[in-house]
Amino acid sequence: xxxxxxxxxxxxxxxxxxxxxxxxxxxxxxxxxxxxxxxxxxxxxxxxxxxxxxxxxxxxxxxxxxxxxxxxxxxxxxxxxxxxxxxxxxxxxxxxxxxxxxxxxxxxxxxxxxxxxxxxxxxxxxxxxxxxxxxxxxxxxxxxxxxxxxxxxxxxxxxxxxxxxxxxxxxxxxxxxxxxxxxxxxxxxxxxxxxxxxxxxxxxxxxxxxxxxxxxxxxxxxxxxxxxxxxxxxxxxxxxxxxxxxxxxxxxxxxxxxxxxxxxxxxxxxxxxxxxxxxxxxxxxxxxxxxxxxxxxxxxxxxxxxxxxxxxxxxxxxxxxxxxxxxxxxxxxxxxxxxxxxxxxxxxxxxxxxxxxxxxxxxxxxxxxxxxxxxxxxxxxxxxxxxxxxxxxxxxxxxxxxxxxxxxxxxxxxxxxxxxxxxxxxxxxxxxxxxxxxxxxxxxxxx
Numbered sequence: 001x002x003x004x005x006x007x008x009x010x011x012x013x014x015x016x017x018x019x020x021x022x023x024x025x026x027x028x029x030x031x032x033x034x035x036x037x038x039x040x041x042x043x044x045x046x047x048x049x050x051x052x053x054x055x056x057x058x059x060x061x062x063x064x065x066x067x068x069x070x071x072x073x074x075x076x077x078x079x080x081x082x083x084x085x086x087x088x089x090x091x092x093x094x095x096x097x098x099x100x101x102x103x104x105x106x107x108x109x110x111x112x113x114x115x116x117x118x119x120x121x122x123x124x125x126x127x128x129x130x131x132x133x134x135x136x137x138x139x140x141x142x143x144x145x146x147x148x149x150x151x152x153x154x155x156x157x158x159x160x161x162x163x164x165x166x167x168x169x170x171x172x173x174x175x176x177x178x179x180x181x182x183x184x185x186x187x188x189x190x191x192x193x194x195x196x197x198x199x200x201x202x203x204x205x206x207x208x209x210x211x212x213x214x215x216x217x218x219x220x221x222x223x224x225x226x227x228x229x230x231x232x233x234x235x236x237x238x239x240x241x242x243x244x245x246x247x248x249x250x251x252x253x254x255x256x257x258x259x260x261x262x263x264x265x266x267x268x269x270x271x272x273x274x275x276x277x278x279x280x281x282x283x284x285x286x287x288x289x290x291x292x293x294x295x296x297x298x299x300x301x302x303x304x305x306x307x308x309x310x311x312x313x314x315x316x317x318x319x320x321x322x323x324x325x326x327x328x329x330x331x332x333x334x335x336x337x338x339x340x341x342x343x344x345x346x347x348x349x350x351x352x353x354x355x356x357x358x359x360x361x362x363x364x365x366x367x368x369x370x371x372x373x374x375x376x377x378x379x380x381x382x383x384x385x386x387x388x389x390x391x392x393x394x395x396x397x398x399x400x401x402x403x404x405x406x407x408x409x410x411x412x413x414x415x416x417x418x419x420x421x422x423x424x425x426x427x428x429x430x431x432x433x434x435x436x437x438x439x440x441x442x443x444x445x446x447x
Contacts, residue, residue, distance in 0.1 A: 001138065004033070005062070005131055012037035018044070019058050026058070059160075066134045067164030074137045075166045075201070078147040080275060083196045084173025084209075086320045088126070088151040090268040090299050091173065095149045097293040098272055098286060107140045109133070110151030111314075112296050112423050116143050127156035130163060137165075154192040167200050169275050171207045173267065175214040176319030190214055205278055209267060222278075224270050231274055236266055238330045240309070241302075249283065256287050261311075262300045262327040264320075298422025300324070303442050308334070308410040312438045314422025316343065316370070318353035321419055325361035334413030338362040339406050341399070341420055342384055344375030344428075351383040359390035362417070364409065367395045368402035370420045371428040399427065403441045418442070 002014045007029035010016055016033035018026030018041070027043055034041070034050055041052045042061060055061040080095060082088050089111045096108040096115065108115040111126045114136055127150070128136065140148055152170075156162060175190055197206050197218055208215045211225035223229035224247075234253070236245035242259045245266045258269060273286045295301070301312040315324045321340065328336055338358050342351045358365045367384055369377050377397050385393070396402040406416045418438045421427070427436035 001131075001135055003062075003065075003131065004038075005129070007033040007036060007038075010036035010038045013039040015040040015042065017042040017058050017062050019062065020044070063130060063160065063163040066130060070134055070138060071164035071166075073141055074134070074164075077137075077140060077145060078169075078279075079165065079167045080147065080149045080169040080171075081152040081162075081167040081196055081199070082150070082171040082173065082271070083152040083154070083157070083193050084171075084212075085176045085317055086315075086323070087173040087264060087268050087271075088153075089314070090265065090295055091171065091271045092149045092151050093296040094269055094272040094290070094293060095275055098276060098281075098289050099147055099149075101289050101292065102276075102281065104147055105143070105145050106147040106149065107136075107143075107145045108149050109136055110149075112298075116140065116145060125155070126151050126153040127161055130161045133161060133165075152196050154189055157195040158188075158192040162199060165199060167196070167204060169205050169207065169278070170196050170200055171271055171275075172197070172212070172215065172218050172220075173209055173271070174212040174319070176317055190217060194218060205275075207271065207274055211267075222274060224267075224274060231270055233266060233270065236263065238263060238327060240331045240333075249277075254283055254287060256290065258290060260295050260300060261302065261331070262324060263330070264323045264327065265295070265300065296423065298424070298439070301422075301439055303439065305407060305410060305416070305442070305445070307412040308414040308416070310407070310416040310418060310442045312418045312422060312442065314424075315419045316421075318350050318357055321354055322357045322361065324417065324419065325358065328415055328417055329361060332413075332415055334411060334415065335363040336361070336415050336417060337364045337366070337406050337409055338417045338419065339366045339368055339399075339402050340418075341368045341370035341372075342380055343370045343420075344373035344377070344380055346373075348383055351380065352386055355384040355386070355388050358419075359388060359393055363392065365393040366402045366406055367393060368399045369397050369427070369429070370399075371424075371426075373428050374430060399436065399438075400441055403438065404445065407442065407445045416442075 004010050004014050005017050005019050010033045016038040041048045041050050082091050092110050099106040113122045114120045206220040207222045208218050208220040210223040210227045210229045224231040226233045232248045234246040244257050246255050276286045277283050298314050303310045313324050315321045340358050367381050421438050425437050426433040
C-alpha cells in the first residue's frame, strides 16, 4: 500500500496523509514528505505543490478509505480478538501455537510482535495504528492465512484503530487497574473494552470470563470460570514445573495437564480450548496438543539456578503481580525474592498497590528501575514505597545490579521472581532505548 502517515517512510510516488495526532501533527511534516518523494497530499488545511486533497478530518478519511477498499477482503479471514487487562498475550499465543500444530495457516498480532509461521517483526504497540494494522492483515491475506489471532488494547478501541474490522470470536479476560494515565477512570477503561464486542460478524461468539467482577457489563454467549458457566473450572493443582486442572462442559468432565506454571494460565488455556472447540477441534484433541506448546517469551519463564529458580514475567499491573506471586507461593519450598519496578510517564495510581502487593507476598523485595522514561527513577520508587509498613525491601535502581543481588541471595529451593519487563529487549531511560533483557541477565550468572 503506497499510503503513508509518517513522512520519514515516504518513498517516490507515495501518498502522504497528514494526521493530527496527540503528540505530533502530520501537517507539520508535509514539506518533508514532499521532499522525500510524496506525489499526493491529503490534509485539512491548504493546497501544496503536489496534487492535494483537502478534507475535513484526515483520520476519518483514512479510516473510511481503508475500510471501503480493504475490509471486505480482510474480513473473509477468521479473526479472533482478545481484550482485557491481563492474559491477552498468552491466550492469543496459545491459540496461535495450537492452530500451527493443526496445520492451519495462522497469524498472531500483539505485544510480542507479528507472526506468520514464525516471527516477522516487532510492533510498537499491542494493537498497531490502523494503517499498520491493515497492512499486516493484507500481508496475511497475501500469505493465504486462514485465522488471525489478535490482542486488542483499550487504547486502540478508544482511538478507533480497528475501524472496519469484524471479528468471528471476541474474548474478555478481565479488567483491573491500569492505563489510568490514558483513560479518565475505570468506567472509561471499561467502555473502551466493551467496544470490541460490537465489532463482530453476525454469527460471532462472544466469550467472557464470568469470574471477573466486570463480566456482567458485557453481552456474551459463552462463559468460562470457576463460577457456574458454560466451561466451568472445577479444581486445580499447581507445581513448580506445571499445573493440572479440571473443568466441565455439557456434563462431561475433562482433565488438563500443562507444562506451564501459574493459576492464571488456567484461564489463558481454557480460552484456547473454547475457541478451537467451536472451530470443530475436539476438546480432547486440544488438551493433548496443549501439553506440547510453550508460553511466549517472558511469561512465567523459568530458569534453573543451581538448586534454586528464577521466574521472569511481564506482570506490570497490581492484579498481574498478585496473580504471579500468589501462584509462586502455592508451590514454593523456599523463600520468594521479588525484583520489581514501575514504568515512568505511565499510570501513577497503581504504584502504591504494586509496592504493597509485592512486599506482602514476598519474603524480600528489591525495588528497581523498569522503564523510567523521562521521570526521575527515585521519584517512581518513592511512589511505590510510599506508606509501606513492611520493611522487607531495599532499593537498587540499576536493574542489572538488582538482578545480580537477587541471584546472590538465593539458597536451595528459593525462587527469584523478576517482574515487569518479561520479553522486552530494551530499557527506556530518558529518551534512549538501551539493550536490556531480564532473562539474558539471569543466564549470564548461570554460565
